[in-house]
Amino acid sequence: MGILDGMTPKKLIIWILLAIGIGIVLFILMLYLTLKTKTTSLERITPYKESLKRELVTLRPVHIFELMEPTKSNYTYAMSDTNQYYFQVLESETGADIPLTKLKDSIPAGATIYFEKAVNYTNGVSGSSTPRFFGTISYKEKKYPIEFVWGRYTYKSHPENLRPGFTMDLAPWNNRVDTTIYYLPRGSF
Template sequence: MKIKKIMGIIVFVAISGIVFFIFILYATIKTKSTNINQYPPFKEWVGKTVMLNKETIVFKENITKMNPNDKYPYTLLDSLHPRWEYLREQEKLGDVTKINVFTAGTKLVLEKAVQYTNGVSGFSSPTLFGTINDGNKEYKIGYQWGQMDIGKWFDKIEKCWQFHQAPWQDRPDTAFYALPEAKIW
C-alpha cells in the first residue's frame, strides 16, 4: 500500500512537471502582443480616416505572414516601405498574391495599433490595422510600421523606434519614439 502511494505521488509530480514545462515553453515561444494605440506616433493616427498620398497595393500572404492578426488577412504596402522589395520577390515566388492596387486619394480607416514580439527571435513589429475599400469590396489590412534602431536599444535609449514615411504622410518623420515591449498575455 505504501509503495502504491509513493508511486502515485511520483507519477503525479512527473506529470505536473511535464505540464509545467510545456506551459513555460509555450509562454516563452508564443508571439506576444500589446496595444500601442496610446503611444506616439500611433495615437495621432488611430481612429482617423486618412487619404493615401501614393499608390499602395494590398497583398494576401500565402505562407509566412507579416501580419499575425487573422481578422485583418491582407497586407498593405507601398514602394517606400522597407519590406517592399522583399514582398515583390515573394510575389514572384508565388508566396503572396496581389489582391488590389489603390491609387493616391483612396481613403484608409486606421482602427488600431498592436506591437507584436516574436517569441523565438524577440524582434518586435508594430502594426497598424484598418479598412480600405475600392467601392465594391472592403479589405481588412495590416500595415507594419516602424523599425527599432538596434544600436540605440543596446545603449538602453528608450526612444529607439523610427518610422518610415507612411503612404498617408506628406513627409518622413525623423523623430525617435519609445514603444513598450509586448506582454506575455
C-alpha cells in the same frame, strides 16, 4: 518516523509519477508562455495614436497583397508602398516556392484609409517586435481589410543604449519622413 514510513511501494510509485506528471505539465506551460507571441496595444502611443480612428488619404499609390497566413483572420490583406521596408518583404514572399503573399491590387493616390487598431507583436522566439495597424482601405468601389506594418528596429539613437528604438518609414498618408526614434512598449500577456 520518516516520510516513507507506512507507504507502500505502489503509493510511492504513484507519488513519483504524479510529481513527474506535474513537472512535465509545468515545463510545457512555461515553454508555451515563453515562446508565445505577445501583443501590446499602441492606441495611446505616439505616432500611432495620431493616425487611429480617423480618415487618412493616401498621397502616393499603394499596393495591396493578399496574405495566405494573415496575422488576424479578419484582415486578409496587407497594404504597402515602395517607401516601406516591409514592401520588399511582401514582394519577395510573392516569388517564394510556396508563396505567402499574392499581389492583389494597386491603388492610386487618393484612397481613404481608416485604422481601427494598432498593435505591437513581440515574437516569443526571437524577441523582435513588429508594430501593425489594422483597418480598411477604400477606393471607389474597392474596399480591403488590411494590416499595415509601420516601424522597424534601429540602434542608431545611442550606441551605448542597447534598447532598440523604432524608425518610421514614409507612410502613404504623410508628405515627409518622421526622423524621431520611438521607444515602443514590447508585447506582453
